[in-house]
Amino acid sequence: MGTTHGLWPKPNLDLENEVRFYKSEFAKLRAELADVDFVVDELVTTGEEAARLRDKLSDVDGILAIHFNIGINPMLNELLQSGKPTMVFAVPYSGHEWVGFGGLRKQELGAKMDCLLTSDYKQLATSIKPFRAIHHLREAKILNVTCRSSGSYAEAVKEKFGTEIKQTSLQRMVNAYNSINDEKAQAEALRWIEGAEMVVEPSTEEIFKSCKLALAFEKLLDEEQATLMTVDCYGSMHQPLCQKYAYPCIGFSRLNNLGLGGICESDLSSAMTHILFQGLSGKPGFISDPTVDMSNNSIILAHCMGTTKMDGPDGPAAPYKIRTIMERQEGAVPQVQMRLGQKVTQARIIDSSKLIYFTGEIIATPVSLEHVRGCRTKIAVRVDGDLDKLWKNWSHGLHRQTCYGDITKELEYFCRFKEIELVNEIV
Numbered sequence: 001m002g003t004t005h006g007l008w009p010k011p012n013l014d015l016e017n018e019v020r021f022y023k024s025e026f027a028k029l030r031a032e033l034a035d036v037d038f039v040v041d042e043l044v045t046t047g048e049e050a051a052r053l054r055d056k057l058s059d060v061d062g063i064l065a066i067h068f069n070i071g072i073n074p075m076l077n078e079l080l081q082s083g084k085p086t087m088v089f090a091v092p093y094s095g096h097e098w099v100g101f102g103g104l105r106k107q108e109l110g111a112k113m114d115c116l117l118t119s120d121y122k123q124l125a126t127s128i129k130p131f132r133a134i135h136h137l138r139e140a141k142i143l144n145v146t147c148r149s150s151g152s153y154a155e156a157v158k159e160k161f162g163t164e165i166k167q168t169s170l171q172r173m174v175n176a177y178n179s180i181n182d183e184k185a186q187a188e189a190l191r192w193i194e195g196a197e198m199v200v201e202p203s204t205e206e207i208f209k210s211c212k213l214a215l216a217f218e219k220l221l222d223e224e225q226a227t228l229m230t231v232d233c234y235g236s237m238h239q240p241l242c243q244k245y246a247y248p249c250i251g252f253s254r255l256n257n258l259g260l261g262g263i264c265e266s267d268l269s270s271a272m273t274h275i276l277f278q279g280l281s282g283k284p285g286f287i288s289d290p291t292v293d294m295s296n297n298s299i300i301l302a303h304c305m306g307t308t309k310m311d312g313p314d315g316p317a318a319p320y321k322i323r324t325i326m327e328r329q330e331g332a333v334p335q336v337q338m339r340l341g342q343k344v345t346q347a348r349i350i351d352s353s354k355l356i357y358f359t360g361e362i363i364a365t366p367v368s369l370e371h372v373r374g375c376r377t378k379i380a381v382r383v384d385g386d387l388d389k390l391w392k393n394w395s396h397g398l399h400r401q402t403c404y405g406d407i408t409k410e411l412e413y414f415c416r417f418k419e420i421e422l423v424n425e426i427v
Contacts, residue, residue, distance in 0.1 A: 133279025228261030247331030306336030
């Protein structure tokens with residue numbers, strides 16, 4: 001967005017040269033934007049030119065509007081009329097319009113607008129992250145292996161985000177399991193065994209069965225063009241699938257490592273949060289059962305199923321051991337050694353209108369937390385704020401999802417664009 005008559009930041013600003021400059025900046029971010037299609041890539045200099053783009057914008061996930069110089073309000077107002085999530089990117093000296101952006105955000109016209117006012121051009125990639133998350137959720141399909149209906153929750157997330165939740169029968173899961181070639185399952189088991197620091201309790205046969213189920217998960221996702229698998233492993237599927245065939249833990253970890261999703265216990269809220277994390281950060285979540293330690297302002301997040309590639313599918317793999325599920329003394333799970341000093345974000349999408357979160361830093365992992373109590377994979381997170389407030393504010397069940405990095409700003413952008421209440425649990 002730029003005007004041919006604007007006198008600030010300087011008269012006769014060469015708008016075409018500005019376009020070329022931004023194209024060069026986008027080229028530097030090619031890897032981060034490899035999945036992005038800019039279906040409209042145009043310079044607009046009047047409100048009328050912006051209005052003529054309305055039809056082209058009808059199917060986009062969001063609009064990135066780059067502010068060149070003074071006088072862009074007519075163009076911006078036309079873009080906002082589209083009702084699409086809109087991020088305004090403005091470096092210092094772009095123009096004086098920023099003084100009105102705060103007020104505009106409070107109006108109905110600017111309800112789905114946010115701004116990045118920065119000289120850091122790498123933030124152009126950040127501006128796309130909420131749009132990516134919106135797209136991922138809309139295109140996502142969750143397979144839920146359970147005998148229990150997801151009913152009204154599935155309907156609510158479909159309406160709000162576009163995500164499809166499909167119930168999958170035990171028989172179909174068993175059929176997929178039985179269809180997996182034993183040699184392929186054995187090769188997968190060998191990869192997990194050879195990659196582990198050690199195998200502590202599980203037998204080779206138990207790991208083989210877990211890997212056979214893991215390959216069955218991938219097969220079902222392929223057949224359904226789905227992105228995430230969850231199983232009612234402590235409920236309706238515990239005896240008929242987990243005890244009779246295999247526990248799903250390695251299968252979930254494997255899917256997370258691939259950039260897909262595997263979620264314990266048919267926890268659909270955690271499944272939605274997992275997909276959101278992938279869209280905003282490119283990284284999976286770690287589902288957990290928390291317990292509090294006031295002595296060092298930390299919350300211990302523990303679950304038996306850990307994911308080795310918490311940095312994302314292209315990142316390094318963390319060390320792991322293969323263990324049994326602690327409270328069952330059965331199955332096979334990766335006990336993952338996460339990274340000390342790593343900033344993390346914990347969150348949970350509650351329903352179609354609320355998201356809760358808090359942030360912190362990992363200060364201890366299984367090496368220092370290892371004892372006979374609690375789940376296999378653990379991280380103690382020193383919270384950013386008063387832990388006393390966190391436990392007193394705690395609501396909406398036990399589970400939280402954790403991802404690497406402080407993604408507070410990305411959550412803020414996403415929640416604004418999707419008109420969701422964002423609640424910091426430590427405030």
